[in-house]
Amino acid sequence: MSRPKIAGIRTYISLSLLVILIGGIVFTTGFGICLYLSRTQITELTNKGISRDLDVIHNYVDGQLQSIEDVAYALSGAEDRNYATFDPASFDSEESMFVFLENILNVNANICGIAIGLEPSLSVPQQGPYGFAAYVTNVSGKSERLRLGGINDYRKKEWYCKAATRNKPYWSLPFRETNMGKVVTCFSLPLHDRTGNFIGVLALDINTEAFRLKCNEIMPFKNAEVTLVDRNHRFISHPDTTFLLRNVSDYHPEQWNKAAAHDLAQQKKFFRVESKENKSLFYFDTIQRTQWIISIECPIDEVYSGVYRMRRDTTLIAIASILFMIVCFIYLFRRLQRITLSKANLDKEVKIASEIQMDMTPKHKASAPEFEQFDVCGFLQPARDIGGDLYDFFLYDGCLYFCIGDVSGKGIPASLFMSATHYLFRSTLEGCEDLAQAVASINRSLCTNNERNMFVTFFCGKLDLATGKLDYCNAGHNAPILISHEPGKASFIQTTHRLPLGIMSDVTFQTETMNLQNGDALFLYTDGITESMNLERQEFGDEQTLQCVTAHASESTQDIVKKLYKDIQQHAAGAEQSDDITMLCFRYNSSDNS
Numbered sequence: 285m286s287r288p289k290i291a292g293i294r295t296y297i298s299l300s301l302l303v304i305l306i307g308g309i310v311f312t313t314g315f316g317i318c319l320y321l322s323r324t325q326i327t328e329l330t331n332k333g334i335s336r337d338l339d340v341i342h343n344y345v346d347g348q349l350q351s352i353e354d355v356a357y358a359l360s361g362a363e364d365r366n367y368a369t370f371d372p373a374s375f376d377s378e379e380s381m382f383v384f385l386e387n388i389l390n391v392n393a394n395i396c397g398i399a400i401g402l403e404p405s406l407s408v409p410q411q412g413p414y415g416f417a418a419y420v421t422n423v424s425g426k427s428e429r430l431r432l433g434g435i436n437d438y439r440k441k442e443w444y445c446k447a448a449t450r451n452k453p454y455w456s457l458p459f460r461e462t463n464m465g466k467v468v469t470c471f472s473l474p475l476h477d478r479t480g481n482f483i484g485v486l487a488l489d490i491n492t493e494a495f496r497l498k499c500n501e502i503m504p505f506k507n508a509e510v511t512l513v514d515r516n517h518r519f520i521s522h523p524d525t526t527f528l529l530r531n532v533s534d535y536h537p538e539q540w541n542k543a544a545a546h547d548l549a550q551q552k553k554f555f556r557v558e559s560k561e562n563k564s565l566f567y568f569d570t571i572q573r574t575q576w577i578i579s580i581e582c583p584i585d586e587v588y589s590g591v592y593r594m595r596r597d598t599t600l601i602a603i604a605s606i607l608f609m610i611v612c613f614i615y616l617f618r619r620l621q622r623i624t625l626s627k628a629n630l631d632k633e634v635k636i637a638s639e640i641q642m643d644m645t646p647k648h649k650a651s652a653p654e655f656e657q658f659d660v661c662g663f664l665q666p667a668r669d670i671g672g673d674l675y676d677f678f679l680y681d682g683c684l685y686f687c688i689g690d691v692s693g694k695g696i697p698a699s700l701f702m703s704a705t706h707y708l709f710r711s712t713l714e715g716c717e718d719l720a721q722a723v724a725s726i727n728r729s730l731c732t733n734n735e736r737n738m739f740v741t742f743f744c745g746k747l748d749l750a751t752g753k754l755d756y757c758n759a760g761h762n763a764p765i766l767i768s769h770e771p772g773k774a775s776f777i778q779t780t781h782r783l784p785l786g787i788m789s790d791v792t793f794q795t796e797t798m799n800l801q802n803g804d805a806l807f808l809y810t811d812g813i814t815e816s817m818n819l820e821r822q823e824f825g826d827e828q829t830l831q832c833v834t835a836h837a838s839e840s841t842q843d844i845v846k847k848l849y850k851d852i853q854q855h856a857a858g859a860e861q862s863d864d865i866t867m868l869c870f871r872y873n874s875s876d877n878s
Contacts, residue, residue, distance in 0.1 A: 322594055330504075330565065330587050334580055337502050338569045341510065341578055344498050348394055349471075349573050352488050353453065355392060356473045360486055378418065385420040386427050396468060397421040397461065397489030400475075401438050406483060414438060421461070421489070443487045447472035451482060455574045458492055458520040460529060467492045467520055467528050469574070496521040508582045515575035646677055658684065658749070659805075660870035661841040663849065665812075671864035672698025672740075673810050674706050678714070685713050687744035688761065688868050690810040692784075701738045705730065705785070709744065719746060719757040720793040723785070727759070731789035739786035743779075743808060752800040752874055757793050760784035762811055765830060767837045767844075767871070769803030774834040776826075777806075805841065805871035807833050812863035816852050819859045824852055841869040 375381040385398050401417035412434030419430040432438040439445060446454045456470040468489045475484045492512070499510035499521060511532075512521035519527040527535060563584040570577055646662055662675050672691030677684060687709050691698040708726040716722040723744065730740070743764065745756035756764075758779040767774045780794045800806070809829070816824040832851045836844045845867045852865065 323588060326588055326590065327565075330582065331567075334504050334567045334582065337504050337510075338567060338578060338580065340502055341499055342569050342571060345495055345512070345576070345578070346571050346573060348490065348494065349455070349571070351394060352471050352490050355388070355395065356453075356471055356486055356488050359388060360473060360475060378416075381418050382420060382429050385418060386429075389420050389422055389427055394490055394494065395422075395488050396466070396491045397470075397487075399432065399438075399443075399487045399489075400484060401432065401444050401487070402484035403482070404433075404439075417444075443470045443472045444485045447474045447485045447487075448482060450474075457516060458514050458518070458529065461489065469514075469520070492520045496523075504580065505582050505586045507586055508580060511579045511581070513577040513579060517577075520576070646675075658747075658870050658872050659841045660868075661845045662869075663845045663865070663867040665849070665861070665865045667812070667861045667864050668694055670696060670699040672702050673812065673864035673866035674702045675808070675866055675868040676706060676709055677868070677870070678710070680714050682749055684747040684749060684870070685709075685744070686747070686808075686868065686870070687713075687742065688808040688810065688866060689740045689742040689785075690761065690812070690864070690866070691740045692738050694864070697736065697738065701730075701740060701786075705740050705742070713744065713746070716746075718795060719744060719755050720795040723757045723759060723793045724791070727785040727791060727793075728789045730786040734786050737787075739784040741784045741810075745806075747800065747872065749872075749874075752802075752804075752872060754798050754800050754806075755795050756798075757795050758782065759793060762809060762814065762826075764809075765807040765833050767805035767807060767833065769801055771838055772834060774807075774830060774837050776830065800872040802874040803871065805837070805844075805869060807844065808868040810864060810866040812861075812865040813848070813852060813867070815863060816856055816865070817859055817862065818855055818857045824855050828855070841871055844869050 375384065381400065385400065389395055389398050397419065399417060399419035402415060404415035406416070412431055414435075414437040415433040417432035417438045419432050421428050421430065439448070442456045442459075443454075446456065451474050453474070454472045456472065458467050458469040460466070461468045468491050471488045471490070473486045474482060475486055477483050495512055499512065500523070503510060509523055510521075511519055511523075511527075513532055514520050517532050518529050519532060520529070522528060565582045565584060565587060567580045567582070568577055660677060662677070664671070664673055664675065666673070672694055673689065674691075675686075675688045677686035679685075689702070689705055691701045691705070693701075705726070708729055712722045712725050713719070723742065726742075740759075741761040742759040743756065743761040745754055747754050756777075756779070759782050761784075763776045763779050765774055766777050777798070780796060782793050783791050814824055814826050814829055829848075832848050833844065836847045839847070848867065849865070
């Protein structure tokens with residue numbers, strides 16, 4: 285076995301042992317923290333879940349109570365929720381009043397009983413020894429009529445006397461209804477005549493059994509208990525019906541301290557009780573309307589049943605992870621060697637691609653004999669090794685064709701899209717009669733199979749060297765600057781903007797025309813100039829670009845380009861170049877003055 289191979293094996297073994305040591309330390313630390321935090325995390329999740337359950341139960345119960353109040357106010361014809369009027373004379377007989385109450389009972393499923401009790405001083409038919417009170421209750425789905433004034437003095441009952449003495453709506457303490465044997469609570473509404481005198485009470489009974497059924501549907505845990513307690517701390521809803529109307533302190537003296545439970549309920553907090561007999565988490569909320577307390581009791585063993593599974597699973601996963609890390613580390617170590625070599629090759633290829641890209645553009649300073657009628661200079665400085673900007677110009681049949689463009693994005697994808705645009709410019713515009721049609725043809729070609737949705741802003745033109753006529757077309761690019769032959773005069777060319785190339789295949793473009801005079805120059809550029817930023821993220825801007833071009837207007841195109849680039853560098857003040865910078869400038873010299 286060769287020495288290098290033995291050294292490699294030793295390296296792998298050493299690294300593997302190091303990974304095991306580090307992994308063991310990390311695992312031990314993480315496992316300890318996991319055990320410490322697991323109960324806290326589960327408690328937080330339980331708190332959030334049960335808080336939502338409490339809100340659901342609270343909203344349901346409070347909504348049912350609200351609906352009973354709404355029915356009572358509607359029956360009394362009250363315009364003010366604190367003042368209800370009633371006219372017994374609106375009923376021509378006792379029968380009509382009972383029929384009225386039965387109809388209300390039949391159409392409201394939440395109501396199990398309804399009564400109207402009147403003061404004995406009122407003149408009503410068939411008044412009993414204690415007065416007149418009509419009561420209709422629902423027993424086994426059938427309504428039953430009772431004349432309370434002939435049975436007992438209903439004015440001494442809580443539902444009547446509390447509403448009468450307080451002269452305002454009153455929710456009674458829950459009680460066991462005699463006929464049905466169910467726990468009900470009663471909403472009493474005092475009634476008045478048109479002059480404001482108290483004349484009686486309207487009472488609606490609601491069965492608390494409906495609350496228990498809804499509570500059972502929202503059980504957060506299998507063995508959790510949801511209970512409802514009235515303001516005297518008696519159970520009015522409990523999974524075990526034998527607890528109903530019994531004081532909570534008889535069954536949970538440790539958990540249900542009245543003051544503590546009330547304070548906690550008011551603040552919507554929870555506390556945990558751990559006793560020898562049971563370990564539970566208690567959550568409380570209060571229904572302000574009736575001062576009822578909602579309680580959810582969750583066994584701690586059930587809440588934290590996942591902790592033990594978490595410990596076991598965490599240990600197994602950690603051991604498997606360490607072993608997997610060792611295998612992956614060995615693989616990645618060898619892979620890293622290959623990647624390093626591949627990156628070196630890629631850097632070399634990117635450099636070659638950059639050189640090819642620069643070779644595709646014309647020389648920065650054109651000095652061939654055929655360029656005697658104009659002075660032209662181009663400049664391209666990519667933000668990365670390769671960029672997405674382009675410029676080009678060529679002569680054909682006495683005309684100068686030129687273009688400048690800026691591809692969306694940067695890097696290799698932008699450079700490939702730029703190359704395609706460069707090729708299409710050369711192959712499409714040579715000898716074309718209508719620039720707009722030629723640009724539309726380039727656009728359709730770029731839209732074909734453009735799955736990456738790339739686009740290029742593009743400006744191209746055709747200058748007739750004999751006449752100075754300039755045809756140009758703009759596809760979403762920056763407006764060029766016209767440098768006049770008159771000293772110190774330059775301005776932006778007004779162009780009709782269209783969408784950039786590569787976005788929509790059916791876009792139409794417009795050819796615009798102007799005439800250049802002897803000595804006029806045209807300066808084209810990409811947004812890498814105007815959007816060049818300094819360390820304070822201030823852009824170079826359109827106005828500053830125009831000012832700098834104007835300041836150098838009388839100089840050669842090469843000096844204009846060179847000095848503008850220097851101005852941009854001074855503005856950047858060391859800030860990193862964020863976009864490709866491209867410029868193309870040419871000055872027209874007519875044949876009459878050549």
